[in-house]
Each structure stands twice: as structure tokens, then as C-alpha cells.
Amino acid sequence: MPTDPRLAGPALHLADSLWQDAAIKFGNTAGAVLGFLGVLLAVFFAAGRATGRFSRPLAVVLMLGPAALLLVVGLVVPLLRTVYLSFYDADAAKFVGGRNYGWAATSSQIHGVLLNTLLWLVVAPIAATGLGLLLALLVDRMRGQAVYKSLIFMPMAVSLVAASLIFKLLYESRGPGQNQVGLLSQLAVAVGWDDPPNWILSQPLNNFLLMSAMVWVQTGFAMVVLSAAIKAIPDEITEAARLDGASGVRLFLHVTVPMIRTTLVVVLTTIMIITLKAFDIVRTMTGGNFGTQVLANEMYSQSFEQYNTGRGSALAVILFLAVAPLVVYNIALLRKERATR
Amino acid sequence: MSAEPTFDKAADPGSGAASGSGAGSGKAARPDLPPAKAVRRAFSSPLASALVIAVTVLWTVPTVGLLVTSLRPKGDVASSGWWEAFVHPDFGLENYRAVLFDNTFGTSGGLMPYLVNSAAIAVPATIFPLVLAAMAAYVLAWVRFKGSDTLFFVVFALQVVPLQMSLIPLLRLFSSGAHLGSVTVVPALSLQDSYLPVWLTHTMFALPLAIFLLHNFIAQLPRDLMEAAVVDGASHFKIFRSIVLPLSAPALASFAIFQFLWVWNDLLVALTFAGGKPTVAPITSRLAQLSGSNGSRWELLSAGAFLSMIVPLVVFFALQRYFVRGLLAGSVKG
Numbered sequence: 022m023p024t025d026p027r028l029a030g031p032a033l034h035l036a037d038s039l040w041q042d043a044a045i046k047f048g049n050t051a052g053a054v055l056g057f058l059g060v061l062l063a064v065f066f067a068a069g070r071a072t073g074r075f076s077r078p079l080a081v082v083l084m085l086g087p088a089a090l091l092l093v094v095g096l097v098v099p100l101l102r103t104v105y106l107s108f109y110d111a112d113a114a115k116f117v118g119g120r121n122y123g124w125a126a127t128s129s130q131i132h133g134v135l136l137n138t139l140l141w142l143v144v145a146p147i148a149a150t151g152l153g154l155l156l157a158l159l160v161d162r163m164r165g166q167a168v169y170k171s172l173i174f175m176p177m178a179v180s181l182v183a184a185s186l187i188f189k190l191l192y193e194s195r196g197p198g199q200n201q202v203g204l205l206s207q208l209a210v211a212v213g214w215d216d217p218p219n220w221i222l223s224q225p226l227n228n229f230l231l232m233s234a235m236v237w238v239q240t241g242f243a244m245v246v247l248s249a250a251i252k253a254i255p256d257e258i259t260e261a262a263r264l265d266g267a268s269g270v271r272l273f274l275h276v277t278v279p280m281i282r283t284t285l286v287v288v289l290t291t292i293m294i295i296t297l298k299a300f301d302i303v304r305t306m307t308g309g310n311f312g313t314q315v316l317a318n319e320m321y322s323q324s325f326e327q328y329n330t331g332r333g334s335a336l337a338v339i340l341f342l343a344v345a346p347l348v349v350y351n352i353a354l355l356r357k358e359r360a361t362r
Numbered sequence: 363m364s365a366e367p368t369f370d371k372a373a374d375p376g377s378g379a380a381s382g383s384g385a386g387s388g389k390a391a392r393p394d395l396p397p398a399k400a401v402r403r404a405f406s407s408p409l410a411s412a413l414v415i416a417v418t419v420l421w422t423v424p425t426v427g428l429l430v431t432s433l434r435p436k437g438d439v440a441s442s443g444w445w446e447a448f449v450h451p452d453f454g455l456e457n458y459r460a461v462l463f464d465n466t467f468g469t470s471g472g473l474m475p476y477l478v479n480s481a482a483i484a485v486p487a488t489i490f491p492l493v494l495a496a497m498a499a500y501v502l503a504w505v506r507f508k509g510s511d512t513l514f515f516v517v518f519a520l521q522v523v524p525l526q527m528s529l530i531p532l533l534r535l536f537s538s539g540a541h542l543g544s545v546t547v548v549p550a551l552s553l554q555d556s557y558l559p560v561w562l563t564h565t566m567f568a569l570p571l572a573i574f575l576l577h578n579f580i581a582q583l584p585r586d587l588m589e590a591a592v593v594d595g596a597s598h599f600k601i602f603r604s605i606v607l608p609l610s611a612p613a614l615a616s617f618a619i620f621q622f623l624w625v626w627n628d629l630l631v632a633l634t635f636a637g638g639k640p641t642v643a644p645i646t647s648r649l650a651q652l653s654g655s656n657g658s659r660w661e662l663l664s665a666g667a668f669l670s671m672i673v674p675l676v677v678f679f680a681l682q683r684y685f686v687r688g689l690l691a692g693s694v695k696g
Contacts, residue, residue: 043478050482069599080598088498095566099531159410178678180627182646186667301629337526348522
């Protein structure tokens with residue numbers, strides 16, 4: 022990368038050390054990757070020479086072993102351990118029975134969190150799926166649909182942190198008499214609302230403003246998947262329905278929706294799963310303050326800011342119990358859909 | 363997902379569903395047109411087009427706002443909205459230089475080290491699970507042994523586990539080792555300034571989905587080819603290297619793109635295992651912190667956010683087709 026000519030004097034020195042830092046980090050990383058691949062190649066070369074009855078078990082152990090070990094260490098053991106820790110106190114030292122769950126069930130703070138989570142779970146997926154479906158229906162009949170689809174789908178590529186910053190700028194608020202910097206406040210002023218509120222602080226409106234960022238990201242996903250499903254409906258079916266006199270809304274409700282029902286539910290549940298687990302938006306935009314806390318972020322705060330392992334683990338288990346049925350249902354639907362196509 | 367979406371303006375043979383709002387449905391299809399065209403004509407209406415264009419504009423404006431803000435001088439950003447820049451244009455890359463290299467936000471070296479970390483985390487965290495999962499998928503699909511079906515099902519079922527379930531135990535493992543009673547199974551490792559915990563966690567969490575997806579693909583490779591190789595005396599290692607890997611390139615590419623973007627955009631693993639230190643933390647982690655501590659310095663936040671978006675956007679626009687495929691396949695990731 023070229024060095025900026027404006028970087029003179031001490032800045033240049035700093036920049037030099039930055040490039041050096043980058044070179045060291047990339048060097049280490051490349052070393053780790055090459056080392057990993059090198060060890061694999063060496064093992065492959067050595068083990069490939071083994072013949073006879075050992076060659077098969079050797080292949081199983083060497084090729085399946087590393088993945089299996091990582092799965093046990095990274096998922097299976099932690100899963101059991103988190104359940105275990107959820108019955109212990111903040112330092113994982115004393116058994117407290119169901120006290121952490123009792124706290125989650127009775128604390129009014131957690132009630133607010135669960136209520137917000139439920140709100141997210143209902144509003145964001147339905148809004149994104151509904152809007153995605155509408156767009157899927159309309160965009161396929163347009164000239165230059167690739168451009169529209171790309172632009173609406175684009176937010177899916179960027180991180181939820183970046184999406185949060187984009188929306189935070191949109192909601193930025195200044196006091197009366199100052200120039201507004203956020204577009205939403207400016208629009209409010211433009212329609213004659215002289216002193217718009219500080220959006221991020223306005224409860225309960227701020228919850229919906231945060232959800233908008235999620236809807237912004239997920240609508241493109243819903244649109245692309247549903248558009249593909251609509252295109253896959255056989256021509257004859259729509260034609261037959263049209264000859265029978267169905268059109269417009271009726272055709273949509275009685276032909277299109279039933280034909281894509283599975284995909285519709287898969288999209289909805291997928292966005293629900295993402296919504297339940299995502300903590301990025303709340304963490305970046307409000308840090309969980311101003312009545313916007315959700316379960317995934319509260320789990321993080323309890324575990325790594327309050328250092329309460331017991332409560333953090335209990336919240337993780339609750340999250341797991343909420344997500345698991347959705348994932349199972351989703352996978353079952355996907356398999357059914359694969360089988361019928 | 364079986365229906366593969368494309369962004370091509372392909373022939374689009376009769377996408378003839380209904381119009382959502384019933385707009386334009388009053389026009390009758392002309393009998394002399396082929397059915398697909400007739401349906402299309404009947405439902406294309408100015409209202410529908412206007413709606414799509416309005417949504418597209420609405421969806422694009424926030425990003426444009428961020429980009430324009432990042433290009434404006436500091437004073438302008440603080441005193442007026444970004445739309446003013448179209449009236450009094452004054453654009454430059456100074457914010458990017460400042461946020462990358464200067465002692466902004468009280469961090470020496472700005473965001474540059476974090477951007478480096480993002481790349482240094484994402485590349486290995488893509489390659490490791492890709493290779494390990496491909497090997498495991500091959501064994502589960504072609505080197506059958508007693509219990510291999512059960513094992514595959516267990517891996518498949520592990521997709522259900524959310525990342526949150528592993529964070530506390532993994533953090534304790536990395537910081538204080540593992541003990542069984544008084545016996546130390548794994549010693550405490552000093553990994554504070556190492557990418558290893560982040561790489562390992564991403565690898566572990568990518569495996570269930572990666573094995574599942576690659577298994578689906580590898581299991582469908584032609585049986586004749588595999589059997590011929592065995593007859594020729596090739597070892598499983600040789601078959602994997604010279605037949606399985608080259609033939610599964612499309613599946614590997616789709617997963618690699620999905621995983622790379624997942625890791626690049628990740629916040630949870632980054633914040634938990636790398637915190638906000640310039641030695642290891644990626645840019646997402648730093649930006650989330652700055653949003654809380656320096657929430658009003660938009661000339662810098664916008665440039666920082668846009669820097670973090672460049673790589674995903676390039677991947678998105680350059681590899682759109684693979685991107686969508688990988689994304690759909692990975693949409694249920696745990």
C-alpha cells in the first residue's frame with residue numbers, strides 16, 4: 022500500500038510502525054495457515070503410505086479426528102458445562118439450585134428484557150418477511166430488476182455493527198435551534214415538527230427504531246428467497262387459475278401463497294432465529310440502555326460485564342431453549358421442501 | 363434451500379404470480395400474446411414500479427448518508443446535515459486518513475491495527491474450518507464405519523446450539539485451562555495477545571454447518587469415480603486430495619465466502635475473546651465500543667464504519683452469485 026505523502030515527521034514514524042505492525046500480524050497469520058496446511062500435507066503423505074488393514078481406521082482417525090475433537094471441546098462440553106454453571110452462583114463456586122432461573126423469572130428488569138425480546142421476535146421477522154414478499158411480487162415484473170434487488174439486498178453483506186451506525190446517524194438528534202444532523206429529525210422539522218424528540222431515548226419508540234435496522238438488513242434476504250420460490254411455481258398452475266377467473270389479490274392468496282408456504286415459513290423462522298441471537302444492534306446503538314435491552318445482550322452483560330457466570334449461563338440456557346425449537350422446525354421444513362422438489 | 367435465486371434478468375418465464383396490492387390487475391391479458399408475456403404485462407403497473415423504486419431509494423439513502431458524511435470536513439459534519447453537502451460540496455479523504463492513522467479516539471494508530479486484525483482473523487478462520495470440515499465430510503460420506511451415520515446425525519444436530527451456550531466455558535478454558543478435580547487436563551494458556559482463541563472459536567462454530575453442507579455435496583460425487591480410484595490402489599488421503607477437493611470446488615467456494623463474511627462481520631466472538639485491544643480485536647469490536655464512547659464524532663465514526671464495509675461490499679458485488687448461494691445455505695447457522 023502506498024504511504025500518504027502528507028504523513029510527515031512524527032506521523033510518518035507512527036505510520037512506519039503501523040505498517041510494521043501489520044506486516045508482523047500478517048506474517049504470523051500466514052505462518053499459522055501455512056503451518057496448518059504443512060502439517061496436514063505431511064500427515065497425509067506419511068499416512069498415505071500405510072497399507073493393509075490399518076489404512077482405513079487411520080484415515081478415519083486422521084481426517085475425522087480433528088473436527089470431532091474441536092466439536093467436543095467447543096460445543097458438546099461447553100453445552101453441558103453452561104447448563105451445569107447455570108445452577109451455581111456468580112463465581113461458579115456454590116450450588117444455588119434454581120435460584121438463577123428464579124431470578125430470571127421474577128426480576129422486573131428481566132421481565133422488561135423478555136418483553137422486548139418477544140417484541141423483536143414478532144415485529145422484526147414479520148415486517149421483513151412481509152415487505153420482502155411484497156417486493157418479490159412486484160420486482161420480478163420490472164425492467165432492471167437486478168439493480169433494485171442488488172441495492173435492497175446489499176445491507177445483508179455489511180455487519181450489524183455497521184448497520185447500527187448507519188441507523189444511529191439517521192436518528193441523530195440535536196436540540197432546538199441547532200441544525201439537525203440526522204435525517205429523521207430533519208424530516209420531522211421539514212413537516213413542521215419544530216422540536217423532534219431525541220429518538221434513541223424515546224421509549225418505547227426506540228425499540229422499533231432499533232428493529233428497523235434489523236428489518237433493513239433482512240428484507241433483502243426475504244425478497245431474494247421468496248422471489249426464487251415464486252419463480253419456481255409452474256406456469257400451468259397460475260395459467261389454470263387465471264383461466265378459472267382468479268386474478269389479483271385472489272390469485273395471490275389462493276395460488277401464490279399456498280405454493281410458497283414452506284419457503285415463507287422457512288424465511289420467517291430463519292429471521293426469527295437471527296433476531297433472537299443477534300445482540301450487535303442493541304449493543305452498538307444503545308448498549309441496552311433506555312429500555313431497549315434484549316435477551317442476547319443481557320446474557321452478554323451478565324456474563325462479561327457483571328461477571329455473574331451463574332446468571333449469564335441461565336440466560337444462555339433460556340436463549341438456547343427459545344432458539345432450539347425454531348431451528349429444529351426450520352431444518353425439518355427445509356428437508357421436506359428438498360424432498361418434494 | 364433448493365430454489366436457487368439469481369440476480370440475472372433471465373428470460374423470467376412467466377413469473378406470473380399475483381400483484382400484491384392488486385395494482386394493475388384490472389387489465390385483461392390480451393389473447394394474442396404468449397401466456398408468460400401476457401401475465402407480465404397484466405401486472406406491470408406504474409404504481410408497483412413506483413413502490414419498488416421508493417423502497418429501493420429508502421433502502422439506499424441511509425448508506426449514502428454515511429458515505430457522504432465520511433467524505434465531509436469535520437466542521438461541516440458537526441454543524442449541518444450530510445444532505446447540505448450537495449448544496450455546498452466539499453469532499454475529501456481526510457477523515458479516512460485521520461481515522462486510520464492518527465491518534466483519534468485516544469487510540470494510537472487509529473483504526474488501522476483493527477482493520478489488520480479483521481483480515482488476520484477472517485482468513486485463517488475461513489481456511490481452518492473449510493479444510494477440517496471437508497475431510498470430516500469425506501470420511502462420513504465415503505469411508506463408512508460403524509456409527510458413522512449416528513455421528514453425522516450428532517454433528518447435524520449440533521447446529522441447534524447457539525454460540526452463547528459456549529462463550530463462558532470456552533473463555534474459562536482459554537484463560538485458566540481445564541481441570542478434572544485436581545488433575546490439570548489442559549494447562550492455563552497465556553493467549554491474551556494471540557488470535558488463537560478467536561480462530562479456534564470461529565472454527566469450532568463453523569464446523570457443524572460446514573460438515574453438513576459439504577457432506578451433502580461430497581456424498582453426491584460419482585460413485586464410479588471413487589471406486590475406480592480404490593481399485594487403482596489410491597489411499598483415502600490421495601482420493602481426498604486429487605478427486606474430492608477439486609470436484610467440490612463450487613461447494614467449497616460458497617461456504618468459504620459465507621464463512622469469511624460471517625467472521626469479518628462478527629461481533630460476539632470478537633468482543634468476548636479479543637475485547638477491544640489493538641493487538642487482536644477486529645474493527646467491528648472497536649466500532650461497537652466507539653459508538654458508545656464517542657457517539658457524536660460522526661466524521662470519524664462514519665469513516666470507520668465505511669472502512670469496515672469495504673471488504674464485504676467488494677465481495678458482495680464481485681461474487682454476488684456465490685454470495686447468495688452461500689448465504690442461503692448458511693442462513694440457519696447457530
